[in-house]
Amino acid sequence: MDAKHRIDIATPLLDWYDRHRRDLPWRTAAGETPDPYRVWLSEVMLQQTTVATVRPRFTEWTRRWPTFADLAAADEADVMAAWAGLGYYARARNLLAAARTIAAAHGGQLPDTEAALRALPGFGDYTAAAVAAIAFGRRAVVVDANVERVVARLFAIDAPLPGARKAIRAATDTITPDDRAGDFAQAMMDLGAGICSPRRPRCLLCPLNHACLAQATGAPEAFPVKKLKAERPHRHGTIFWLQHGEAVLLVRRPEKGLLGGMRALPTGAWSEEPPGLADAPVAAEWRMLDERVEHGFTHFTIDLSIAVARVESLLNDGEWWPIVRLHEAGLPTLFAKAADVVRRRA
Known part of the structure; x- marks a missing residue:
């Protein structure tokens, strides 16, 4: 597309947006100055997470920590617990680290350029561009999954992903x-x-259908072209529910690695074969439930057995958490599923 098409794209798209923009809790009304904190938080929360999931969590988060300073002063365990269920937990750790850097090194104000933003924890190219553009009005090339699809279709870019991303960004x-x-x-x-x-683009309603090369092919849903995914490895493990009275043992997962720093039910190694009671937190009369938990991560799927036992004395390691308040522990989804199974079977 030449310079003329740049006008043809931006003008009708912005006209359409002025009439049809989504009402989202992190957006300001037309003409109002965006809040950089809310823009940044929303962009991080929305990475690989749906708007429907993020909307209530964003509202609760900003009620609890409404500013950079509030978040910077928060306890890490509270932040991780508040993030539970949103996945990709490194994002929460980076949010806290960035807030503390902003409070300590930037006077509590978010830098307003892409270059300065990229120096903060958790700010990759996309987040820096999105925040610079949306919060500060800087011209920046912002490409998320939705933009990637729109641009691949506008230009009929037929190279498969992920290799096409350089061309898509250049076209954007x-x-x-x-x-x-x-x-x-x-x-x-x-x-x-x-x-x-x-899957079913509504081309007749699109303000850019006059310029869309994929729509002209008659098969816009064929773009962007996706490379066939390799089948994800499958792993097995055991989750241990160790109960003392009306409390259950929780542990803190190692800071490095999957679900790092999160409270969780104890679990042994995740391996190619079911590990049974290997790495149980204590010798006890373990009973294996006949119901298991399945979960999918980005790079593998896992099938977890559940072992339950009771002990008469408290262990020194971990936290004994009241079962009636387990929802406050901020367990990752995988472990929350297992807890639901046990309580349902009680």
Whole structure:
């Protein structure tokens, strides 16, 4: 597309956005100044998580920690517990680290350029560009999954992902306007979420159908072209429910690694074969339940057996958590599923 198409894209898209923009708790009304803290938080929460899931969690989070200073002063365990269920827990640790850096080194104010933002914990190219554009009006090339799909279709980019991402970003650069770059980025996201959907794009309602090369092919849903995914490895493990009275043993997972720093039920190694009672937290009369928990991570799936036992004396390691308040522990989804199984069977 040449320079003329840059106008053809930005102008109708922004006109459409002004009429149809989504009402989201982290967005300000037209003409109001965005809150950088809320923009940053929403962008981190929305990474690989749906708007429907994020909306109530964002509201609760900002009620509890409404500013950078509030978050910087928060206890890490509380932050990790508040993040439970949103996945990719390194994001929560980076949120806290970035808030503390902003409070200590930037006077409590978020830097307003991509370069300065990228120096903060957890700010990759996408987050830095999105925050610079949306919070500060800087011209930045913002490409999330929705934008990626819209641009791949606009330009009919037929190279398969992920190799096509360089071409998609370059194409996005050619249509990003100097003015209203933040609104343009959000308009592209809204278009991808509501009109240019993965399987059944509603091309007749699209404000850009006049310029969409994929739509002209008659098969816009074929773009972007995706490389066939390799089957994810499958692993096995055992979750241990150790009860003393009306409390259950929780442990803190190692800081490094999957679900790092989170409270969890004890579990041994996750391996190719079921490990049975290997690495049980204590010698006890363990009973294996006939119901298991299955869960999918980005790079593998896992099938976990559940072993339950009671002890008469407390262990020194871990936390004994009241079962009636287990929902307050902030267990990752995998362990929350197992807890639900045990309580249902009690």
